[in-house]
Amino acid sequence: MTFLGLTAEMLARIQFGFTVSFHFVFPAFSIGTACYLATLNALWLWKRDPAYLRLFDYWKTIFAVAFAMGVVSGIVMSYQFGTNWSVLSEKAGAIIGPLMGYEVLTAFFLEAGFLGIMLFGRKRVGDGLHMVAVCMVALGTLISATWITSANSWLHTPAGFSRDAAGHFLPEDWWAIIFNPSFPYRVTHTVLAALLTTSFVIGGVGAFHLLKNANNRQARIMFSMAMWMAAIVTPIQIFAGDQHGLNTLEHQPQKIAAIEGDYETHEDGMPLILFGIPDDSAEETHAAIEIPRLGSVILRHSWDKTIRGLKEWPRDERPPALPVFFTFRIMVGIGFLMLAIGLWSLYARYRGTFYENRLLQKVVIAASPSGFIAVLAGWYTTEIGRQPYTVYGLLRTSDSLSPVSAPAVGASLIAFILVYFAVFGAGVFYLLKLMRRPPETGDDHDLKEGPLRSSGITPGPGEATGENDQ
Amino acid sequence: MSFDLATIWAAIIAFAVLAYVVMDGFDLGTGILMPFFRKRDERDLLTTTVAPVWDGNETWLVLGGGGLMAAFPVVYATVLPALYMPVILMLLSLIFRGVALEFRWRSEIRRGWDTGFFAGSLVAAFMQGIALGALVQGIRIEDGQYAGGWWDWLTPFSLVTGIALVIGYALLGATWLNLKTEGPVQARARRLAAPTTIAMIAAIAIVSLWTPFINRVYFERWFGWPTAFFSALVPLAVIACAFWLWIGLDRKKHLQPFLAALGLFVLSYAGLGISFYPYMVPGALTIEEAAAPESSLRFLLVGALVLIPIILAYTAYAYWVFRGKVDLSEGYH
Numbered sequence: 167m168t169f170l171g172l173t174a175e176m177l178a179r180i181q182f183g184f185t186v187s188f189h190f191v192f193p194a195f196s197i198g199t200a201c202y203l204a205t206l207n208a209l210w211l212w213k214r215d216p217a218y219l220r221l222f223d224y225w226k227t228i229f230a231v232a233f234a235m236g237v238v239s240g241i242v243m244s245y246q247f248g249t250n251w252s253v254l255s256e257k258a259g260a261i262i263g264p265l266m267g268y269e270v271l272t273a274f275f276l277e278a279g280f281l282g283i284m285l286f287g288r289k290r291v292g293d294g295l296h297m298v299a300v301c302m303v304a305l306g307t308l309i310s311a312t313w314i315t316s317a318n319s320w321l322h323t324p325a326g327f328s329r330d331a332a333g334h335f336l337p338e339d340w341w342a343i344i345f346n347p348s349f350p351y352r353v354t355h356t357v358l359a360a361l362l363t364t365s366f367v368i369g370g371v372g373a374f375h376l377l378k379n380a381n382n383r384q385a386r387i388m389f390s391m392a393m394w395m396a397a398i399v400t401p402i403q404i405f406a407g408d409q410h411g412l413n414t415l416e417h418q419p420q421k422i423a424a425i426e427g428d429y430e431t432h433e434d435g436m437p438l439i440l441f442g443i444p445d446d447s448a449e450e451t452h453a454a455i456e457i458p459r460l461g462s463v464i465l466r467h468s469w470d471k472t473i474r475g476l477k478e479w480p481r482d483e484r485p486p487a488l489p490v491f492f493t494f495r496i497m498v499g500i501g502f503l504m505l506a507i508g509l510w511s512l513y514a515r516y517r518g519t520f521y522e523n524r525l526l527q528k529v530v531i532a533a534s535p536s537g538f539i540a541v542l543a544g545w546y547t548t549e550i551g552r553q554p555y556t557v558y559g560l561l562r563t564s565d566s567l568s569p570v571s572a573p574a575v576g577a578s579l580i581a582f583i584l585v586y587f588a589v590f591g592a593g594v595f596y597l598l599k600l601m602r603r604p605p606e607t608g609d610d611h612d613l614k615e616g617p618l619r620s621s622g623i624t625p626g627p628g629e630a631t632g633e634n635d636q
Numbered sequence: 637m638s639f640d641l642a643t644i645w646a647a648i649i650a651f652a653v654l655a656y657v658v659m660d661g662f663d664l665g666t667g668i669l670m671p672f673f674r675k676r677d678e679r680d681l682l683t684t685t686v687a688p689v690w691d692g693n694e695t696w697l698v699l700g701g702g703g704l705m706a707a708f709p710v711v712y713a714t715v716l717p718a719l720y721m722p723v724i725l726m727l728l729s730l731i732f733r734g735v736a737l738e739f740r741w742r743s744e745i746r747r748g749w750d751t752g753f754f755a756g757s758l759v760a761a762f763m764q765g766i767a768l769g770a771l772v773q774g775i776r777i778e779d780g781q782y783a784g785g786w787w788d789w790l791t792p793f794s795l796v797t798g799i800a801l802v803i804g805y806a807l808l809g810a811t812w813l814n815l816k817t818e819g820p821v822q823a824r825a826r827r828l829a830a831p832t833t834i835a836m837i838a839a840i841a842i843v844s845l846w847t848p849f850i851n852r853v854y855f856e857r858w859f860g861w862p863t864a865f866f867s868a869l870v871p872l873a874v875i876a877c878a879f880w881l882w883i884g885l886d887r888k889k890h891l892q893p894f895l896a897a898l899g900l901f902v903l904s905y906a907g908l909g910i911s912f913y914p915y916m917v918p919g920a921l922t923i924e925e926a927a928a929p930e931s932s933l934r935f936l937l938v939g940a941l942v943l944i945p946i947i948l949a950y951t952a953y954a955y956w957v958f959r960g961k962v963d964l965s966e967g968y969h
Contacts, residue, residue, distance in 0.1 A: 231738050237691045238734040242727045244701040248716030249723060256780050259709025260928040264936040267706040270699045271943040278695045279950045282688025283957055290957050332780075337931040568717045569781050578724045585728045589735050596742040 169576030175567050177575040178250040181582060183549070188586050189243050190545060191538050192236030197311055197357065198364020199229045200277075200304035202391075203284075207300045211293055217383050224384065224605045225368075228597060230285055235593045237278070239586075244270075250575065254556050254566035258335045261327060261343055262317045269313035277306035308357065315356050319349040322548070322558050323417045335557065347417055351410040352548075358403040359544065362504060363537025365395035370534025371601045373527035384605035386521055393520075393530070397508035404501055408464070414548075415465055415473070418558060421551035423476045424487040425494045426461055427451040430475040435468075436461035441495075444487035449477060451487075485553040493546040500540035507533055641934060642927035645707040646916065648940055652703055654905050656696035657764075658808070658898050663690050665809020667733055667757025668802060670750055672828055677964070678821050679750055683737055685816040685962045690737060692951055694730065706936050708926040710780050711916045717782040718775040719767045719789055726763035732756030758802065765801030769794030772908070773850055774919040793846060800839035804901065807832040811881075811894040816962050829885055829893060837878050840904055844871070847911065851919060854911050863910065870907045877903060 169177060203225055210218035244266070247255045255263075283291055283299040291299070326342025327335045337343060372389030375382050415422045423429075427444040428436060429451065438461040442454035462471055476484050507529060514520040552558055556566040663686040673679055686693075705712040716723055733756030740749040770789035777783060810832055813825035848855040858867045877899040884892030912918055916926045927933060 231742070234691065234735055234738040237694065238731040241694060241698055241730055244698045245716060245723055245727060247705065248701070248712045249720055252713035252717050252781065255705055256709050256713035259705045259712060260932040263702065263704075263706030263709060263712075263928065264932050267699075267702045267936045268939055270695065270702045271939050271947070274695045274698055275692065275943075275947045275951070278692035279947065279954050281691060282954050286688050287957050334929075336929050337935065340931070340935050568713075569783070570717060570720065571786070574720060574786060578720070581724065581728060585731060589731055592739060592743075593735060596739055599742060 169572035172572065172576070174570055174572040174575050175564055177572055177579055178567055178570070179563065181250060181575060181579045182246060183546075184579070184586070185239065185242050185246060185582055187542055187545070188590055189236065189239035190541065192232050192239060193307065193310065194360040194363050194538070194541050195232050195367065196229065196236050197307040197360035198362075198367075199225060199232065200300075200307045201361065202364060202368060203229060204300050204304040205391075207297055211297060217387055221384050221388060221605060224603070226285060228600050230281075231593060231597055231600065233277070233281065235590060239590075240274075242582075248568075249578075250568050250570060251556070251566050252568035254561065257333055257561060257566075258321075258557055261335050261337050262320060264337075264340075265313055265317040265320070265344065269310055269317075273306045273310035273313065276309070277303050280306070311357055311360065312353055315353040316344050316346070316349050319352045320346045321556060322346075322352075322552055323348040324557055324560060329560075333561070335560075348410075348413055351406070351413045354406045355403070355410045355544075358399055358406055359537070359541050361395065362399050362403060363541055365392045365399070366504070366530070366534050366537045368392040369396060370531045371605075373530040373534075374601070375604055376521065377524060377527050377531075378604070380521060382604065382606060388605065389527075389530075390520070393508070393511040396504060397512050400501065400505045400508045404505060407498075407501065411465065414551075418551065419474055420476065420479050420484055421490070421548075422465065423474060423478075424485045424490045424551055425547065426465075426473070427454070427487055427491045428461070428473065428475045429477050429487075431472060431478055432462075432475070433472055435459040435463075435471070436465070436473040438464065442491070444491045446481075446484070446487055451491075482554065485551045490547050490551045493543040493550070497540045497543040497547060500536045500543070503533065503536060504540075641930060641937065642707075642923045644937065645703070645927065645933055646923045648937075648944070649700060649703045649707065650905075650909060651944075652696050652699045654902065656693070656700055657905070658901050659689070659693035659696060661805045661901065662686075662808040662812035662894075663693055664733070664757045664761045665805035665807065666812060667753045667809070668761060668806045669809050669813070669825070669828060670754035670757075672824060673821065676746070679746075680964060681817055681821055681962060682813065683740060683750075683753070684964060685813065687737060688958050689955065690734065692954065694734070697730075703936075703940075707928050707933055708916055708921075708923075709928055711921060711926045713780070714775060714777045714782045714921070715771065715917060718784055719770055720786070722763040722766045722770070722789055726760050726767070729756040729758075729760035729763065733760065757805075761802045761805045762798045765798035766790075766794045768801065768908075769797030772797070772847060772911070772918060775917050777917065777920040793850060796839075796846070797843055800836075800843050803832060803835045803839050804904075807836045807897050808894075808901070811897040814885075815890050815894045818961050826885055826888065826893075830882075833878060833881055833885070833897075836900065837874070840874060840900070844907065853915075853919060857911055866910055867907070870903055870910070874900060874903050 168174075172180075203222060206218050206222040206225065209215070210222060247259075247262075280299040280302040283296065284303050287299065288296045320343055323346045324335070325346040326337065326339035328338050329335055368388050369392030372385050372387075372392055375385035376389055379385070411422070424444070426436070427439045427442050429444075429449045435458070437456040437458045439451060440455045440457065442451040444451045461473060462468055465473055476487065507526075510526060510529075511520065514523045514526055520526075554563055555561060556563050666682055666686050670679065670682065673682055701712070704715075732752045736749040736753035736756065740746045740753070743749055766789060769791070773791060773793060775782065775784060776788070807829065810825045810829035814822055814829060817825065848858045857863050877896050881893050881896035881900070883889075884896055914922050914924070916923050
């Protein structure tokens with residue numbers, strides 16, 4: 167039975183991909199924003215400069231909207247394994263279930279429990295406990311990323327398990343399961359990606375308001391903080407990505423072969439295909455533009471060590487080369503674009519034109535959504551590259567599906583698409599609306615109402631309004 | 637009754653679901669009552685009562701799902717396909733109502749999002765009730781996979797349990813508003829609570845009288861000795877609770893009606909528990925049969941035993957911070 171010519175398996179894969187893509191961008195943004203808010207709040211408590219408090223309040227409302235969307239789309243994910251992938255859940259639930267259970271117990275409750283105090287409670291609990299709440303929310307986002315990445319990594323590089331006659335995965339060694347071979351690389355790469363994604367959004371918002379008013383102190387601060395982050399973290403991220411790639415070569419060589427678009431095994435060093443059109447049925451990459459030997463240099467750090475091409479594996483054990491070939495290049499391209507912007511910002515600082523360089527600011531605005539694109543492209547690379555398996559090499563995607571009929575999955579997919587585009591389209595619209603507000607007044611009620619309960623500092627007449635209020 | 641790992645886990649998941657039902661119950665109920673509050677400032681007040689706590693409340697639902705997958709994978713893998721449509725509709729509704737709470741403050745079309753908050757709350761509550769009814773009826777399982785049809789969940793009984801849960805949540809919402817607000821909003825919430833209480837008692841009675849005739853197991857459990865002793869106690873306690881609620885409303889108490897409404901939920905839930913035990917899926921899977929390998933149960937139990945008390949502590953603290961009547965000046969403006 168098919169629906170619009172698609173099988174239930176294909177529809178379920180599209181549904182998972184669609185819902186997880188929508189979900190993924192919100193936590194990616196929340197991780198970075200929560201850490202940024204913790205930094206801003208610490209700076210406010212330390213320096214007592216109202217600009218930091220205004221920035222905190224400014225980003226706080228943006229965080230609240232993004233976090234809500236992350237929560238509701240995340241609830242969908244926690245049930246998606248059961249509705250569409252019940253065989254995977256039944257066979258591997260004893261391993262990935264506890265990892266996700268720990269995510270709920272150590273992260274979700276922490277975030278949700280302290281979010282209310284972080285958003286609405288400063289006056290009720292005082293600065294100290296409020297800071298604790300802000301840090302708990304940030305910590306929660308990071309812990310959440312750790313557990314879910316561990317569960318996802320286990321599907322890529324399963325370890326620490328045995329199997330019974332019916333094919334259930336049985337846990338043998340939890341330490342080996344959690345710290346499975348690809349986990350350290352994947353979690354580093356993912357968290358850095360989240361921080362970079364957010365820093366480009368913050369940088370873009372800062373740049374946008376700088377173009378409108380070059381003297382806006384809050385805009386200057388956020389633009390500068392974001393660009394420091396971009397300049398420092400991007401090189402680290404490129405290194406982390408390279409290490410992650412080497413780890414993937416070790417454990418999932420088919421994925422690397424597909425990423426590289428290489429069907430042949432080169433005995434004398436693999437070229438790097440910059441561009442081409444991989445064609446799985448013809449088993450060759452058309453119109454390839456190659457740099458000889460560079461593939462071996464990057465992946466084996468040697469001139470002539472060989473890398474296996476896709477033809478080394480039977481056809482039914484290969485991931486589709488075309489999508490991962492392109493998604494990988496999009497991700498890497500954006501990475502180097504970020505590196506260029508980071509270096510440019512350093513140069514502009516060195517020249518003393520950092521806040522005046524309008525071209526740099528316009529480029530940063532244009533690049534502000536690039537992190538999301540890179541995160542999704544990288545996610546597609548790794549997940550499509552895991553095909554045709556859900557648990558790598560052990561459980562096929564086609565054997566993981568619920569006993570669902572194509573029309574049911576198709577109907578629910580259409581419902582998801584309609585609701586997600588409506589709801590999250592509106593959400594993005596409101597987020598942009600919030601980001602268009604100039605970051606000066608925010609809500610200054612905390613300052614206007616005189617002394618804060620725990621600090622006892624009454625802001626002076628000049629401080630309370632900031633230097634550059636219009 | 638042996639307290640082995642599987643039984644402990646069944647108890648933990650039962651607790652997570654109960655925590656979800658009572659906490660998200662009052663905030664879904666607040667949404668269900670939206671149409672009775674027409675003025676903008678009244679609606680601002682309504683949504684502000686749940687704004688600081690709604691995501692925490694819904695996290696219990698995620699714990700229920702995650703815990704089920706970890707401790708009873710086969711239940712997770714059979715119940716969700718069996719309840720495919722109600723679950724998907726519930727999830728989509730929860731999306732609407734969750735974001736509506738955040739969007740309404742930023743939007744030109746606040747009324748539109750309020751409608752979304754109402755409709756999402758109503759449909760989510762209804763679907764949860766339907767899912768419960770479908771589970772009580774039992775689910776066809778063969779070889780660890782769901783073996784029934786697409787519409788098995790839709791029966792007169794499940795529709796009634798759906799309506800019953802909507803009424804129950806509305807009662808929790810009304811008593812919650814009575815606790816958290818003042819003035820005309822509180823007065824109206826109290827007026828709404830009285831007929832809702834009567835409807836809830838009627839719904840409990842109908843479902844209770846119907847359930848034993850759905851499955852022989854329930855019948856024997858309810859009317860067989862010695863369990864009949866307990867099943868006789870529950871209705872008596874329900875009547876006492878309802879009476880206490882009524883008195884509380886009559887005397888214009890703030891907290892008492894809410895606690896009494898929670899009591900009604902806990903009792904109904906206990907009645908279900910008596911009916912279900914020792915099954916996870918009535919008539920199909922027992923707790924023992926469905927349990928994950930001991931290693932999984934043990935590994936997650938360590939965390940659960942340490943963390944759930946901590947979670948309850950800081951959740952209670954968050955509720956304590958926002959105790960008392962809601963103050964509109966603390967929201968987003």
